Amino acid sequence: MRKSITFAIAAIVALTVLFTGCAGGGEPVTIGSKIDTEGALLSQMIILMLTDNDIEVVDKSQFGPTPIVREAIISGEIDLYPEYTGNGAFFFDEADSDVWKNARQGYERVKQLDMEANNIVWLTPAPANNTWAIAIPRTLSEQEGIQTLDDFASYVNGGGYVKLIGSEEFVNSAAALPAFQEAYGFTLSGDQLLTVSGGNTALTEKAAAEGTGGVNAAMAYGTDGALSALGLVVLDDPRGAQPVYEPAPIVRAEVLEQYPEIETILEPVFLSLDKETLQALNARIAVEGQDAGNVAREYLTSNGFLE
């Protein structure tokens, strides 16, 4: 009796190991993304491209906020997701370094650090900078001739009315508003700022567009889709005060070894996504309410990446 129980247990353990551990060969690739519009768009593009090249995928897109997705790829819950180069500054606690303000150097730095620390490979990024920015209503921009942050600084210093809405982090973290103020030589006082919790740019942009509470400037991200629909313009940052945030697919090295072709499949797609293209595609999801999968498929098809 006891013998047969031991045997049964051994058999179960053996079978489990066989089915879970040594599945080998064609394991599917699990694709994740952050819980935002651009994450939805980019992950759908990745899924469509890999599927088209006969790589089996599992869709875990819009998995959670940045720390959760990060934890997920490190622990192997997901294999691949789009991340922003500038975030390396925070993942590896190097926010003071200047390399993040240069697209090429920032990418090389995070690529090296993430490989050493987590065995994660950064593939080719899109040439689109989704960094922190300041957006103002188009009407204000046209009336006062404000196109760049230099114009904005002279408007503020000349006593023009401004009330900027931003998250706690945007207002206080050295890399954000303080960096803008230092680079362009202006200072916003307490009553020229409206600080909200959470980094939700949909909320800040809406407030600036509608003038809620006298707000006429908003924290924004460069490739946000809702900007033009809300009648807002992003102010240019000619002095490069901000770290560069270019989205790149990042993948666990083990998985890339199994499917080395992923690199060449995704490279041309990401290279084709510049800032204006991403803004327009994001807008179709966020503003028009179209499905991210459909938007991705249409873009890939009309640009010849898919049949």
Next chain:
Amino acid sequence: MVGRDSVAITGSAIGVFSLFLGWLTVKSSRVAAGESLSLPESYGWAAATAIIFLWLVCLALSLAAGGKWRSAGLGITANIILFLSFFWAGLAAGSILETEPEFSRVSLSAGIWVNFFAVYVVIFASRQGLGDSSLWRNIVSWAGLASVGGLLFGGWLHDISVIQEFMGREGRFQQELLQHIFLFGGSVALATVIGVPLGIWAVKNIHVEKPIFYFANITQTIPSLALFGLLIAPLSVLSFSFPILRQFGVRGVGVTPAMIALVIYSLLPIIRNTYVGLRQLDPGVIDAGLGMGMNRMQVFRRVEMPLAAPLVLEGVRTASVQAIGLATVAALIGAGGLGWFVFQGLGQAAADLIVLGAIPIIILAVAIDALMRLAVRAATPRGL
């Protein structure tokens, strides 16, 4: 009698109040600020007059004296209002969208939701007045809702923004709905398997009573997001120290931490009700069992547990409804569920996407609550 009437009067008054609110909101895109339309602006004067008239009928009926017929009249009128408010909403949304630019949206506004609430206050009052006639009670409770369901599934409401959010996300919606059910169902089932024995143990052994309740009470006070977050670090350390665990899906993010957190929250109502259910038994019943020649185990299985069962199930009911709500937060740690729509909607400032996640959560909670109440009733021995 007086109490009953005041419910109906309150309901009708809320209904009349809803007529002054905005009923539909027209937005130039799903994220733009909307323009609120009053009832006549939304549905046109003819339809608006009909709804106003029906609410005045309700108000008059709730002020009038009378028995069953008055209650039936109230219930039927309220159901008609419910049906018409959604019927015309679908019609109006279609005709508004024809004249508005592309990508415009028509959302349901405060008026229609307050109206919905008022209808159910009146229906509640009407049910109380209908006495034992279960056929009539069921008709009054469900007819309006069923007809709105018919409009929904018949595609009549497809021009309303929430439904437009649903379309194109059908697959994901089904997936996240099932995931939500899996999350709360699995965690409550696990909590029952753990909690009932703990409750029994607490009754039988005075030394463990305090620590068990101390643990169960303390965990209830931790905010849900914090508990989900707190589990991430230890679980991921665990899964890295013992890679075999990762093969079984034990990881710092995803379903594992969500399940653990939900089980912890579900324990207190189940332990507490098991404990109270067994403690409140009349010692005479147990003596009677022993006197009939049963041993301790038989008394426990045949006398104590059946008598305590309704209260235990009551605890499972409380835990289920609570877990359905809490499972929403699980979307933030990669476990999915209906919260996925809520948080995505928050991220895009698209209110209708939030509603798309929130409404099924409410329906799920109400449905499970009703089901569990039936189970409690079925488990209650006759004569109690």
